[in-house]
Amino acid sequence: MTASAQPIRVTVWGENVHERQDRGVVELYPDGMHTVVAAGIAEHLGGRALVRTATLDQPGQGLPPEVLEETDVLTWWGHIAHDQVDDELVRRVCERVNRGMGLLMLHSGHYSKVFRTLMGTSCNLKWRSEGERELVWTVDPSHPITEGVPEVFAIDAQEMYCELFDIPPPDELVFISSFAGGEVFRSGCCFTRGRGRIFYFSPGDQEYPVYYHPVVRRILANGVTWAYRSDGVRPESYQSANAQPGWIDEVVRPASP
Amino acid sequence: MTASAQPIRVTVWGENVHERQDRGVVELYPDGMHTVVAAGIAEHLGGRALVRTATLDQPGQGLPPEVLEETDVLTWWGHIAHDQVDDELVRRVCERVNRGMGLLMLHSGHYSKVFRTLMGTSCNLKWRSEGERELVWTVDPSHPITEGVPEVFAIDAQEMYCELFDIPPPDELVFISSFAGGEVFRSGCCFTRGRGRIFYFSPGDQEYPVYYHPVVRRILANGVTWAYRSDGVRPESYQSANAQPGWIDEVVRPASP
Amino acid sequence: MTASAQPIRVTVWGENVHERQDRGVVELYPDGMHTVVAAGIAEHLGGRALVRTATLDQPGQGLPPEVLEETDVLTWWGHIAHDQVDDELVRRVCERVNRGMGLLMLHSGHYSKVFRTLMGTSCNLKWRSEGERELVWTVDPSHPITEGVPEVFAIDAQEMYCELFDIPPPDELVFISSFAGGEVFRSGCCFTRGRGRIFYFSPGDQEYPVYYHPVVRRILANGVTWAYRSDGVRPESYQSANAQPGWIDEVVRPASP
């Protein structure tokens, strides 16, 4: 928690498939959605963060061990290529989250293998892509992710996501969205797994310029700082252990005053 | 939890002021809103519940000690006369909730002294009474209060309530409502205080026939069974105590196998 | 929630390996731990429950589709044979939990494939089997599982389980245990996944007669009634769906008054 000279190492992972094949998406995001997400985060965090991008088509699907192990907070956007992500990469990402890496799961990433593995539910939902207005309401104004965010803001055109969103009850419910048809969606949800903090944020379909929206960018940056832990990612997962009588006395001795 | 021969003793408390002075309300609820709420609960629980009503204009404001002390679950509706409720009655109700009485706080009861005392927040919200459609969405389908309730249902005309609803984060968020203007509201919220279970449910303005709605009645009944505890209300609140060495051995002896 | 003529169909699944090979366990549980767990539940629920047992060595590992699909609440005890449970059975159990089946995960079941899949964490912990006294403290006296349970009770000899227990934060933390060495453990934890309610309860090692303990049996029975939903298990999981404009009007029409 104390001030640290170390910048937050953020890796913005993007599937980057729509951006190369769908004409409308190419026009909106000519350099890929990941570059715009990364720019949004960097814009707010400045020198506090060291932001890089990674994509599915790169070696190791963009997240070979040497990249993942140098990531403090990972953001993930995927949609059409969820199935192409290697199970071994999914395992490594989930394991690193449990060791303390922060994770921002964006929009259609709700159905990624990573998110479904961490949640233990189907993560299904209802949807409709008609470019309708989304209103995003803050419902937990005490949450760090809401700092500097208005009580309600509008995204003029966005895909509709609707309940029942089949996730476990969030540890913290930060935002609720409504759509033109009267639909509602828990659009900002926090979870923890092991030492890792996870923020799911639903605005951000590939067909609309959502990641250029100033409040969305602020929320992404807030999500990164919330998910980051200053004491680092542990080198390994929690292990089971046989704790013999007296073990506590060994452990607590150095901490005594 | 085991089957009990004892019926649930429910007291439906109503302020009963609008119903005697506002023409539209008199027409909708000629015998008071409390009688309709009581009928809705009895309709679903049958012999499992013993339902009576109480109103502000009765002796002891309807809840003298002999009534309150025979209540397992209390439902509360108030609006225009919050300030007339005696502080001593507020204290007794809150204290009995802490001892294990269930509480259903209905609609404008969000601003009652009882609810604000139990929450520790202002319980303020935004509102508009234009007879708009309210859609009520289930967001926690694992919750007992949702049993037999559709994933979404409509109330054709209702007062609009909107976030920011200034309550602590609910222990369980069961329903979210949306309104015609795009507003959202956490309309079904569970809390606990001491041994008592509290369900806040927002549908139910005096100007609309909400308490005749079949799904609303089902939810009220579900709320009562959820809030009821089969092992009864404790005779007194939890007290602080000086626990001398060895006290546990005294306490646990009878429970050993 | 309303009184139902249908009994709760409980299946008590036991690994049943220690009970056939370890001399001490055979003496404690000559007919298997599952029979004692089943008897404890039946003792409290009487005609409200229809309790049967199932074991790993049976066809379909005790839970072929026709058995699982007739189970409202499943209890699970495993330890030495976690790896032998078929992945397909694990998938079917987790999927049925998400559709609304209750699950009681007992003691060393914390490391079963089923539990780890539902949690998304390692579920590791520290342990020591020295027959020490476990004290079980109620910390959420409002919870249905605590009805009729003393504020603290003792299990005279039990395996020690200790934090850090690597689970997601429980939706409801009901019990905390302490052990002779000063260790603590979150011994009663509630979670939900989809429509299903999950209760993890740690007391119950094969080397000690824990499932004969009267309070433990009461808690098991309370766990079953808490995890049971009267409106049944859905025939299928939540699915994603494209919700076209106007879909809500179709859905809500029948529910209007």
Added chain:
Amino acid sequence: MTASAQPIRVTVWGENVHERQDRGVVELYPDGMHTVVAAGIAEHLGGRALVRTATLDQPGQGLPPEVLEETDVLTWWGHIAHDQVDDELVRRVCERVNRGMGLLMLHSGHYSKVFRTLMGTSCNLKWRSEGERELVWTVDPSHPITEGVPEVFAIDAQEMYCELFDIPPPDELVFISSFAGGEVFRSGCCFTRGRGRIFYFSPGDQEYPVYYHPVVRRILANGVTWAYRSDGVRPESYQSANAQPGWIDEVVRPASP
């Protein structure tokens, strides 16, 4: 969340009664417990915080409006003089918490008027002052307050606090303590009220040198940074408001891209 040039304005409030009349306390804390708490926070936060102290015997009971209104995070220690705190001061503190001020409630402050008002429960507990060893266990390793804190640490001599601790279920349970007699206590609990974050931390009796303990000091500092919000305390509480049709369009216009 973004880096701010503004230091966190911390006010450490102490009752400061024991320190002037009880010989043992005078020896442990010759300048008052508040000075030691303040030093512990300053030691870790350095230039990030501007720490001052305030005591009951000062004008305005140490927290006249001009002091309270310049406080971002308040820490509170009281015991023997809870009743002497003016109800009006209690009201102002609770109201400012709801507007966004952070609050650290320490040890016997569990029974202060401020804490009981914010919780809505009795906040009672069991206790014994025999100078026993307290073990403090981290149970939510994802929480910011645990950064740099060992999984378990010992306080060699401390007052025993024991469940049932009559608080609402914490939004986040960070620490559980055990004591020599087998007692357990939820010793680190987070709550929110309105925009304010509240951390209750139980170690710290006046008869033992707990606030000199290096890990305790680290936790106090972590608590301050967690409770602090970079976007400031709102000038007034949330108010109810009549929201006329179209109000959202007025509100969201400036935030559109």
